[in-house]
Amino acid sequence: MLEPRPRFGFLPRFLIASLIVLVCATTAASTFAIGTITQITADLAAGGKPIKSSELVPASDGAPETILIIGDDHSGNTAEKAIGTIDQGTGVPLLHADTFMLVRMDPQQGQTSILSIPRDLMISFCYPQHSSNCYSNVKFNEAYAVGGVTGVLQVIKQYLPGITVNHVIDFNFSSFIGVIDAIGCVYIDVDQTYYNPGNDAYLAINLAPGYHRLCADRALAYVRYRHTDSDFVRVARQSDFIRQAKEQLGVGALIGKYNQILGAFGKAIHTDIHTYDATYQLLQLAAYSLSAPVRHVEFQTNNDSFFYNGGDYVTSTPALIKASIYDFLNESPRAAAPPGTPAGHGHHHHHAPLLSAASLAALDLYRLEAGTIPDAERMSVDVPFKVYLPTIETGSAGFAADFHPYAVFDEQRHLHHGYRVDWAINGDGGYYGFEGLNWTNPPLFANPTATETINGRRYMFVGNGGSYQYIGWREGKVLYWVSNTLLDDLTNRQMLALAESAHPIP
Numbered sequence: 001m002l003e004p005r006p007r008f009g010f011l012p013r014f015l016i017a018s019l020i021v022l023v024c025a026t027t028a029a030s031t032f033a034i035g036t037i038t039q040i041t042a043d044l045a046a047g048g049k050p051i052k053s054s055e056l057v058p059a060s061d062g063a064p065e066t067i068l069i070i071g072d073d074h075s076g077n078t079a080e081k082a083i084g085t086i087d088q089g090t091g092v093p094l095l096h097a098d099t100f101m102l103v104r105m106d107p108q109q110g111q112t113s114i115l116s117i118p119r120d121l122m123i124s125f126c127y128p129q130h131s132s133n134c135y136s137n138v139k140f141n142e143a144y145a146v147g148g149v150t151g152v153l154q155v156i157k158q159y160l161p162g163i164t165v166n167h168v169i170d171f172n173f174s175s176f177i178g179v180i181d182a183i184g185c186v187y188i189d190v191d192q193t194y195y196n197p198g199n200d201a202y203l204a205i206n207l208a209p210g211y212h213r214l215c216a217d218r219a220l221a222y223v224r225y226r227h228t229d230s231d232f233v234r235v236a237r238q239s240d241f242i243r244q245a246k247e248q249l250g251v252g253a254l255i256g257k258y259n260q261i262l263g264a265f266g267k268a269i270h271t272d273i274h275t276y277d278a279t280y281q282l283l284q285l286a287a288y289s290l291s292a293p294v295r296h297v298e299f300q301t302n303n304d305s306f307f308y309n310g311g312d313y314v315t316s317t318p319a320l321i322k323a324s325i326y327d328f329l330n331e332s333p334r335a336a337a338p339p340g341t342p343a344g345h346g347h348h349h350h351h352a353p354l355l356s357a358a359s360l361a362a363l364d365l366y367r368l369e370a371g372t373i374p375d376a377e378r379m380s381v382d383v384p385f386k387v388y389l390p391t392i393e394t395g396s397a398g399f400a401a402d403f404h405p406y407a408v409f410d411e412q413r414h415l416h417h418g419y420r421v422d423w424a425i426n427g428d429g430g431y432y433g434f435e436g437l438n439w440t441n442p443p444l445f446a447n448p449t450a451t452e453t454i455n456g457r458r459y460m461f462v463g464n465g466g467s468y469q470y471i472g473w474r475e476g477k478v479l480y481w482v483s484n485t486l487l488d489d490l491t492n493r494q495m496l497a498l499a500e501s502a503h504p505i506p
Contacts, residue, residue, distance in 0.1 A: 051272045055153035059166040068168040070152065071099025073486040075194050097144045102163060102328065109331040115297045115324065117156075118314040122306065125155050130138045139313065162325050164502035171269040186245045187443050189470070189483055191237075192422055192431045193402065209420045210406035211437055211444065236486040239296055240469070246491035248443040251471065261311065297328045323341055363494050376421065376505050379403040383419045385438050385478045391501040393424050394432075394494070401431070410439055425489060432490055433483040434502065440479045445472050459499060468492050471499045 005223060020103050059065045119141045126134040127147045135142055142157040149168050156165060190210050198204025205221040207214075214222055223238045290426040300320035305314045313359040316324075360366065380387040380403040393400070409415055418437035449463035462470040467488040472481030480497045484490045490498075 001018070004448050014022070041245050043263055045379045051149055051170060051270060053150045053153055053168070053272070055150055055157065055165070057164045057166055062107070064104060064108065065103075065166045067098065067162060068104045068149075068153065068156070068165045069101040070097050070149065070168065070170045071104060097141060098141060100159075100246065102156075102165070104328060111294055111331065113328050115328045116299055116300060117160075118301065120312060120314045121299075121301075122313040123159060123316050125151075125158060127151050127154065137308065140309070142268065154458050156228070159321060160325055162219075163330065167271065167273055169269050169271045169273075173410070177312055181220075182217050185213050186219060186241065186248055187211060187445060188219075188241060188244055188486070189212050189433075189435070191433060191486055192424075194222065194402075203338060208401055208406060209422050209431075209433065210402045210418055211408055211420075211439075211442060212406070212436065213408060217387065229345055240486060244443070247447060270356055298324065300324045303321060329416075354365060361499065363476070363491070363497060365494060365497055366395055367391065368393050369400070372421075373505055375403050379405055379419060379421075380505065381434070385436065386475075386504045387419060388434070388436055388475070388480050388502045389421065389505055390464075390482070390498045392498060393423055408437075410442070426484065430487065430489050432485045432498075434480070434498070435483060436478055436480045438478050438490075440474050440477060442479070445468060445479070445481070448485065454496075454500065457500075459496075468495050471495050 027037050031439035049118045050409060066392075076257075097119065099120060100272055102115045102117070104113045104115075106113070117140060119139060121140040122135075123140050124136040124138070127143070136148070140155065143151040147154065149170065153165055153168070156163060173484055190207055192209055193205040194205050196203070202219040203217075203224060205218070207218070207222060214327065219241070224242050226234055247285035259388050274275045274293045280408070299316070300323055301314050302320060303313075303315045306315045349359070357367075370478045372389065372393075373401065376387055376389055400421055401424040403419070404419070405419045407417050409416055416437060418435060418439070420433050422431045425432065445460050449468070450461045452459055452461070458471075460472045462472075467484065467490075469484045469488065470481050472479055474480075478504060481492050482495055482502075484495060
């Protein structure tokens with residue numbers, strides 16, 4: 001079965017929304033452990049005067065809540081800027097945002113959903129409070145520039161009927177860096193080489209493929225990297241980073257950093273949540289969401305680069321927007337199980353024959369190119385265990401692009417060795433990989449979505465929405481795995497076929 005490739009929003013939407021979910025979860029656990037709601041309310045007020053809007057709808061106790069997250073990229077607090085004010089020197093509105101996201105925490109469905117609204121979405125709206133009143137064929141960002149939070153809420157009501165917004169959080173991205181620093185280090189399976197010496201426009205980064213521990217500046221440079229890829233790939237990379245952070249750090253570790261995280265969070269935002277009761281209600285909901293998956297909902301569009309009146313726009317249709325709303329408000333299907341495995345079950349034995357050449361071709365998989373083995377043999381000199389490789393690869397568009405040995409310390413500072421071989425299947429973040437590591441229990445496979453024994457191998461499947469991001473297994477004291485691309489270009493069947501085909505190189 002071919003799984004659709006997800007579409008993503010713009011930098012840095014998923015990153016910030018997911019960090020806010022992490023902070024809410026941490027705060028919720030801390031609250032019920034140490035009873036500090038009053039202090040939390042004060043911390044939330046640290047970012048500036050409260051946001052007030054008649055468009056916000058109070059939620060019932062225990063009901064799902066939807067939070068509008070706005071990421072502004074100007075200096076200073078939005079609350080201190082006059083709505084519709086124009087910079088006299090540049091003619092540019094002082095209110096300008098990079099991020100518009102809706103985050104829905106729903107304990108009944110057991111999930112947290114995030115919907116990115118493209119800032120370049122073409123809209124038409126009227127804002128009675130502003131002298132110009134009506135705006136036709138403008139970008140979504142214009143609603144914020146002329147109307148602030150209330151302007152955005154009114155346009156959401158107009159274009160996304162059925163979505164009720166209960167709270168709003170407006171953050172300044174430059175201030176939010178402190179939250180990333182407070183969260184700390186995360187192990188990440190890096191998909192390709194990231195390099196940039198750094199300048200005024202880009203953060204310096206020098207990161208090779210492999211399983212690495214990223215902390216502070218390196219983590220920030222990784223998630224904000226935008227030198228050679230697209231907005232879609234950047235947000236996919238950020239979403240993977242946050243999934244890993246949530247899985248690895250856990251509630252206990254985050255609680256240990258509670259004061260640092262919440263202090264940085266309070267300084268980075270301002271919000272309508274400034275009372276004891278509102279804080280308690282939100283934290284109560286976050287407590288239910290501690291173990292819930294965070295999923296990204298596609299904002300469906302029909303043209304991501306519509307050129308109009310000298311600018312690039314994103315366009316959609318009422319039917320596509322309606323479908324996006326439905327996906328946002330309703331439960332997502334679980335990741336498809338591997339062949340022979342009932343969804344959600346644990347250990348099963350399945351003995352299927354390896355695929356024939358004709359069956360492989362139907363999956364766009366073919367025998368490994370002859371030149372790949374010699375490159376792997378040269379790499380194996382620096383790898384202290386058997387190097388495995390798939391004996392098949394994707395079709396003519398794919399080729400083995402990088403062979404890289406590496407070393408990584410675990411949490412106890414024990415040194416482990418590994419390698420990663422990358423295949424490039426397109427020029428837009430399309431790197432899938434095969435990896436080996438003599439650390440058999442890294443955080444990456446701590447909580448697999450499913451496990452199954454196939455032809456004598458016990459595979460661990462790590463899901464990402466409806467697709468598998470990783471399929472791994474252990475051979476003695478070595479862990480081997482296949483990694484999907486950041487955009488999940490490989491189907492579940494392709495991933496499993498690559499894993500099944502892997503054998504030691506001659």
